[in-house]
Amino acid sequence: MAKIxxxxxxxxxxxxxxxxSRSEYFTNIAGFTILATVLGFTFxxxxxxxxxxxxxxxxxxxxxxxxLKYEFLNKELEQTNTMLAVLQERDDNIYRSIFEADPIPxxxxxxxxxxxxxxxxxxxxxxxxxxxxxxxxxxIDNIKKQMYIxxxxxxxxxxxxxxxxxxxxxxxxIMPLANKDLQTFASGFGYRIHPIYKVAKMHTGCDLTAxxxxxxxxxxxxxxxxxxxxxxxxxxxxxxxxxxxxxxYAHLSAFKCKKGQRIKRxxxxxxxxxxxxxxxxxxxxxxxxxxxxxxxxxxxxxxLSPQQYEEMINISSQNKQSLGG
Numbered sequence: 001m002a003k004i005x006x007x008x009x010x011x012x013x014x015x016x017x018x019x020x021s022r023s024e025y026f027t028n029i030a031g032f033t034i035l036a037t038v039l040g041f042t043f044x045x046x047x048x049x050x051x052x053x054x055x056x057x058x059x060x061x062x063x064x065x066x067x068l069k070y071e072f073l074n075k076e077l078e079q080t081n082t083m084l085a086v087l088q089e090r091d092d093n094i095y096r097s098i099f100e101a102d103p104i105p106x107x108x109x110x111x112x113x114x115x116x117x118x119x120x121x122x123x124x125x126x127x128x129x130x131x132x133x134x135x136x137x138x139x140i141d142n143i144k145k146q147m148y149i150x151x152x153x154x155x156x157x158x159x160x161x162x163x164x165x166x167x168x169x170x171x172x173x174i175m176p177l178a179n180k181d182l183q184t185f186a187s188g189f190g191y192r193i194h195p196i197y198k199v200a201k202m203h204t205g206c207d208l209t210a211x212x213x214x215x216x217x218x219x220x221x222x223x224x225x226x227x228x229x230x231x232x233x234x235x236x237x238x239x240x241x242x243x244x245x246x247x248x249y250a251h252l253s254a255f256k257c258k259k260g261q262r263i264k265r266x267x268x269x270x271x272x273x274x275x276x277x278x279x280x281x282x283x284x285x286x287x288x289x290x291x292x293x294x295x296x297x298x299x300x301x302x303x304l305s306p307q308q309y310e311e312m313i314n315i316s317s318q319n320k321q322s323l324g325g
Contacts, residue, residue, distance in 0.1 A: 070132065077139045084146055091153055101160055109149055110142075170241040172219035172287050172299045174265060176249060177208045177272070189295035204293040205248065205286035212253060212281040214272040218263045219247055219285075219299070227255045227270075233284065234276025237269050244291075250284035251275050 005017070020028075048056070092103035187207040222241035230236045233250035237257060240246050253273025257263060274281045287296045 070136070073136065074139075077136070077143065080143055081139075084143065084150065087150055088146070091150065091157070096157070101156070104149065104153055109146055166221075167243045169265060170221045170243055170245065172241060172245055172247045172296070174217070174219050175208070175300050176216050176219050176247075176285050177210050177214060177283055188297060205250075205284050206296050208283045208285060210272045210281065210283065212272060212274070214281075215268050216249055216252065216270045216272060216283055218265055218267050218269050219287075220245065220265045222247075222263055224257050224259055224261045224263060224269070227258050229275070232277035234278060235270070235273060236276075239263055239269070244289055246288040248284075248286040248288065250286075251278045251282060253281075 088104075088109060096103050187203060189206055190203060216237075218239055220239070220241045222239040222245075225238040225240050225246070227237050228235070230250075233248070235252040235255065236248060236250040237252065237255065238246060238248050249270060251273055252270040252275065254271045255269070256271070257267075257269040263269060272281050272283050278284075285296055287294050287299055
């Protein structure tokens, strides 16, 4: 039963029942409804936060797992980037230095992979943290691009290594005569007194003495350019080693090779003689690098120890007369 409220009427000196107008009645109901709604929403929010439903609990757990997986993926990407940076540093500062190749410019290694628009089609419009996904996809694309460039660099280094091994085999790196005790070295590179003309002339090679008929060996792999008599050089052999190297062997008594023949380092190509402008059996030996005649002594490193090489340099500078040429 509803409670009836009264008020004291001073005119009638009696208690009269309180009458509520229709507008007040509806205002009271509206206020109560609003208050009840606010309190209900507040209690529902608090309950939902502290007592989630089974579905919400599963979604929350799934989100936490996704965050952990994302953090783990980011750590893996950072480790991959670090390893890739080490490979790039070795590539530029070690491997390419060995093969005398220019390092790959950093702007090429670190080149961009395009804007974020390329990833829009891959994403669901409902995703709220698409920025994290786009950032991860960009990192992966960047690593893939750098790895591709690195594999191409290794392909190039492989070719350089193959070429380098061929070049090393082709370089005139041994003495063309047996000379373990250095006794055959007679005259070096530079201005020397010509034994016949008795004037100082540029001696463009070195003279190695040996008995008539001593074997002469190719100082590097190559192809025979000439094997013929040639003026003051007498019987001479020229070998093209590639990579800008040519060697000349003069005053031979006989040939053991012919034009166009492929020669290996250490292979017999002729015999010591005294043909042409020569005063005694010896081998006049020259090294030509990129069209310029250079001191052959600098290419005897395969045969000599550091002490022997130093002694060879001294001998080369002491004798001021050649044996011909």
